[in-house]
Amino acid sequence: MNISDRTDTFKNPQNFAAQLAHRTLVQERQVFLQFTDLTAVQQATLKKLLANFDVVSQSEETQIQTVIPLVALNLFITQFKKHFADQSSAQTALKAIYEHHTVYWDYGSHHRDLIEAPLIYGILNITPDSFYDGGRFFTPENIKAQIAEMVAAGVDVIELGGQTTRPGFKEVSVSEELKRIMPYIDYLHQTYPQITLAVDTYKYDVMKSLVATGYVNIINDVQAFTNDPRKLKLLAPTKIGLLTMHSSRNTEYQNLTREMRTFFTTNLAQLTAAGIDRTRIALDPGIGYAKVADGYQDYAMMRNIDQFNDFNRPTMIAISRKGFGAKLFGLKKDDRLPVTLIAETYMAIHGGNILRVHDIAETKQLVKMLQTIYNGYWFRD
Secondary structure (H helix, E strand, O other), X not given: OEEEEOHHHHOOOOOHHHHHHHHHHHHOOEEEEEEXXXXXXXXXXXHHHHHHOOOOEEEEOOEEEEEEEHHHHHHHHHHHHHHOOOOXXXXXXXXXXXXXXXXXXEEOOEEEEXXXXXXXXXXXXXXXXXXXXXXXXXXXXXXXXXXXHHHHHOOOXXXXXXXXXOOOOOOOOHHHHHHHXXXXXXXXXXXXXXXXXEEEOOOHHHHHHHHHHOOOOEEEEOOOOOOOHHHHHHHOOOOOEEEEEOOOOOOOOOOHHHHHHHHHHHHHHHHHHOOOOHHHEEEEOOOOOOOOOOOOHHHHHHHHHHHHHHHOOOEEEOOOOOOHHHHXXXXXXXXOHHHHHHHHHHHHHXXXXXXXXOOHHHHHHHHHHHHHHHOXXXXXX
């Protein structure tokens, strides 16, 4: 038995049918597999197995073609091993195909598969003026209590923020930003070394101090790291993961999706040309950073998240308790969790795999439920 990956067959479509096939494979993150040199028994066994995955397949003589969702491919590999225990080379081929298509993010010492397990990325703003939690966590006691609660709830990453970038924000000095966050960088590293530490900052001098600690594994820059050439020179030799954000506060678009794609294409090229490995880069569409705050561009960015799946980079969902809850439903900040979870679920299904949130426990439930459904196939013992 031989297995080949045919997913790129339609990469340069020559007709509408091929264009449609390519679009479906990329946007829905599906893998097109071809099994050849099958015996009659192998073909019958494989057809039965594929039927359990509710996928479309086509048989011709000694071969079968099929399409399997990437999120279910590891489960398929597990079942394949049970039915074809003697086909070690075929098992190896399937695993290599999964490795080729899955979405990894490298940050610090982590090589994280975000298809296998999306990232729960917790927000901790140590500011008086952030849009949701500004002023809530501004004393050592309640900051440490919030960190403990986030860790107990199962957070993967805690992102410290000492400078808000909410609409109409006022910039604070580098020294003030560092004064707010540095004590808790040390505290997190010493007390919770298993938690990945991220910082939300757009200032080069802050980044320089973060790199010097050796403790920070992710930097989130709303200015996409390209406004100051010193940033990339600083970060290139490190193993820090870069979360690069698209912002349209100073731009009005003719075609939102097309111009967002152009932005990320250019930005990825700039970062990699500076020596940043592509696997260290994650994307943030920048919901809430439109020219008109809480305007209809935000909903377009929620909807079009699958338009960036072909970059094969992690994409952040950063909509926690944002203003759409007020615009659509008149909800106060403390009442926006249900609509946040609904919007996050839609975006996670369509390609988002880093969930930047205030509410860790509820987001963990969301992710576990989705992962359970994704692999909700039944096999008779």
